[in-house]
Amino acid sequence: MAVSTKSSPPPPRRRRWNSLQAREARLAWALVLPTALIVFGLVLFPAIFSIWISFCDVTLKNLGDVFHAPFVGLKNYQGVINDFAFEWQGFQSWGAAVTSVVYSFAATILTVALGLVASLLLNRPFKGRGIARALFLFPYVAPIVSVAFVWRWILDPRPSGVLNDVLMRLGLIDLPQAYLATRGLALVLVIIFEAWRYFPFAMLMILARLQALDATLYEAAEVDGATTLQKFWYVTLPELRYVLGSIFLLRLMWTFNKFDDIWLLTGGGYGTNVLPVLTYQFSFKSFNFGKGAANAMLLLLILLVFLIAYVRIVMRDTEEA
């Protein structure tokens, strides 16, 4: 701190305890302590604890006494890896691991792309831009339960479902389709839903960066005779590189971890079973908490692999640049 009050020097030991710096540090710890305790107690400790659970046999019977649960080594992990719901079984049944990866990458790419388009759109001055920006945030702030159920209702398999009605009127389909109960199509729709819901997040971040861009860059490009497309490609995009990269990483992590969206849309059926939903099924449907924890640890492990790969690629890129 820049403030230092000089008082007459007290005896050495008490000075250290009583010095302004020491008092400030104690105050600082007192201020962060409640937050630190809650985050440690309900996030960090449970996270470490779940490593232990994943090596133990924990069911409903000994849930109240986990610390004495029998240690079973890698049995839970073997159980998960050999489970037909987890493992790749060929193109008819991808298994949760592969589905998770495909789902997260596709949804994240689509989210960032839509967010980029939306932010370029809202960066142009026009009447009513403020209200448009607020409206664009709706999918992101509305409760997941509401929007998931509206989408299910729009995609309803009966002829009275909106999508069925529209497509039949247009003559694109003859019979009503069960969109969320068709393998393949269900996964595509879940990915589209994800992009619909989360593109405003990407949009906000990109918009903030776009508005901080230096206008002289564009003026220079115009002097050089650049077209709109060229300006976007050679000026805007390079300037957005880092913000796009960090949004991609954040959204990839969160999409990979997401339970609610798929659970509410398909319940994890019809080729949309992802690792978080599978974790739920192991833990709270078959009450095999050890296996659930092992599955969650594998999820985290896959995520970490992507994180490390990403950091390495980004690091290499910055070194080259």
Place this chain on the structure above:
Amino acid sequence: MNTHKSTPCSDEKLNIFEHLARRMSLWDFIAVITLIFFLIGILFPFYWMTSSSFKTYAEIGGREPTYIPSALRLDAYRELFDPANEHFQDFMSNIINTIKVSVPTAVIAVFLSTLGAYAVARLKFKGKEFLLNSILVVYLFPGILLIIPIFAMLAQLGSRLGFEIQDNLVILILTYLAQTLPVALYMLANYFRTIPVEIEQAALIDGCSRLEVIWRVTLPLAIPALVSVSIYTFMIAWNEFLYAFIFLNQRELFTMPIKINTIFNDPSPRPHVVMAASTIMTMPIVFLFLSLERFLTEGLTAGGVKG
């Protein structure tokens, strides 16, 4: 954008496309089309939710969808709120439960994160970097991974100390705090750093204590950030599904999301009731956002809000 070359008005007859071509450039045209596309895609589901909530059971169950309800029928809302209705859902108690969880979450989160954020932004102490990094790790862990150990841990603690972990709204508030505090702390700390230190130093020299400085100087200057943090934490607790889904079993304690899920999964489907309940749950959030949009956009970008 390239400015169009405006030709002086002539009497020749123009069709609509030629007319448009004179008024706007190609890029303006693409922008308008894209904007319309986005607005329909975003707003139609919300229109469909609200309009479906005002339909009768006959309109909702017909062979063809009813795009515009014949009248504003309150059948669905009666089912939710009218005790005399044969399918009475007692949705009021769910609304109250949700408020009981989300308001304390917002208040406590703002209070605790203000204290923590001030320490992080202004005070020097050992272990600050470690603390900040370990708090950020929260971003990495999926909720579903944490719920198993939390469940096991609290079950043990609960049987020792004599409290229930299921159907306990206090437990729910604590788990929401754990999810929201890190982001709230980051958002506020970022904001506090933008407040000039000199103002605080002046107050310190005038003889205020640190806590007085926070209360009298920093907080009044940080009101926009405090508003966005409280709305953000409120929104997370209001919308939360997974933890409530696992921790609540008694119908009387259900929060709105769990109740809506229950109505949806009822053996006899009643979509108009689901849509009415969803409308009720969505409206407050959407209105909060529309009215406080400017604060919130700033806040959301500052913290990289998790969702």
